[in-house]
Amino acid sequence: MDVTIAYIEEPPFGWTDDAQGITGADIELAETVLKSIGVARIAYRRTTFDALLPGVQSGRWDMNVPLFVTRERASQVAFSVPVWAIGDAFLVRAGNPKGLDSYRAVAARDDARLGIIAGQVQHRSAQVAGVRDDQLVVFQEQAEAVDALCTGAIDAYASTAVGNRILAARIGTAPLEAVEHGPAQVEGLHAPLGAFSFSKHNGRLLGAMNERLRSYLGSADHLARMAKYGITEREIGSAIAASR
CATH class of the missing domain: 3.40.190.10 (Periplasmic binding protein-like II)
Structure with missing residues (x-):
């Protein structure tokens, strides 16, 4: 087979x-x-x-x-x-300048932009937490989201805690860090x-x-x-x- x-x-x-x-x-x-x-x-x-x-x-x-x-x-x-x-986490620039440690933290800041991958559950979790559509930037692949984070086009990238820990450790072109938070409780x-x-x-x-x-x-x-x-x-x- x-x-x-x-x-x-x-x-x-x-x-x-x-x-x-x-x-x-x-x-x-x-x-x-x-x-x-x-x-x-x-x-x-x-x-x-x-x-x-x-x-x-x-x-x-x-x-x-x-x-x-x-x-x-x-x-x-x-x-x-x-x-x-595996729960969710954000990948952010070193020092987390906008203090983004949850979807609600993104929703609370009008100037915060969150990157997500099209179709992934983080999209729904962000919306349930109050993140507006105009705060979300949708990408097709992870590499595009990371590039946008490094250039400042977005302030955080939402993915899994494990994935973002590994990304932060592997990427040497810009100082990034992973910020873990609990999984969204969505019915x-x-x-x-x-x-x-x-x-x-x-x-x-x-x-x-x-x-x-x-x-x-x-x-x-x-x-x-x-x-x-x-x-x-x-x-x-x-x-x-x-x-x-």
């Missing part, structure tokens, strides 16, 4: 390295599990976030890297058991939970993945692999607990 996985450029979850190889925490987890269930060949399709769900629905690829599970998304695709639980939105997604017609692959994930998640091998990317036992354990 061959499987094609769609991914986006979003370290530490997945990205194209300098040698044009595909790497990252979600990529390594997918590879490890797929190989253990007998998948002979794994191919990768780089795409944008807003194309992930339509692409897997239409059969352009077999599965997506993990993304946050929401009720709306679950009506479109089939999710695996959760593989991580019907389980923001911290991330899972692989599949077409609702691909129950065979989903079932095989889930069976293996249930026995593998939280194992010593799994924890060691994820630790390389900054994903901790706490973030994995919370996902395991949520699926019981």
Whole structure:
């Protein structure tokens, strides 16, 4: 069996390295599990976030890297058991000059501009907290948002706590820092939970993945692999607990 996985450029979850190889925490987890269930060949399709769900629905690829599970998304695709639980954070310029440590802090400042990726749950979380549309700047890819932050076009970039911690450590062109805050409490939105997604017609692959994930998640091998990317036992354990 061959499987094609769609991914986006979003370290530490997945990205194209300098040698044009595909790497990252979600990529390594997918590879490890797929190989253990007998998948002979794994191919990768780089795409944008807003194309992930339509692409897997239409059969352009077999599965997506993990993304946050929401009720709306679950009506479109089939999710695996959760593989991580991660709250939100902002990436800001060093010193956080506008004191942005939550969505409400952005909403309270008319001069604050928040960058988000099209279709990600941070958009909805910001709106629920009172951030106005004219304060939001929407990007297609993470690299565009980071460039805008470095040039001062935006004051903060909203993404996951893990992702922004890694970005702050990796980017050497401008001093940036990650500011963590709790996940938004939105009715019907389980923001911290991330899972692989599949077409609702691909129950065979989903079932095989889930069976293996249930026995593998939280194992010593799994924890060691994820630790390389900054994903901790706490973030994995919370996902395991949520699926019981």
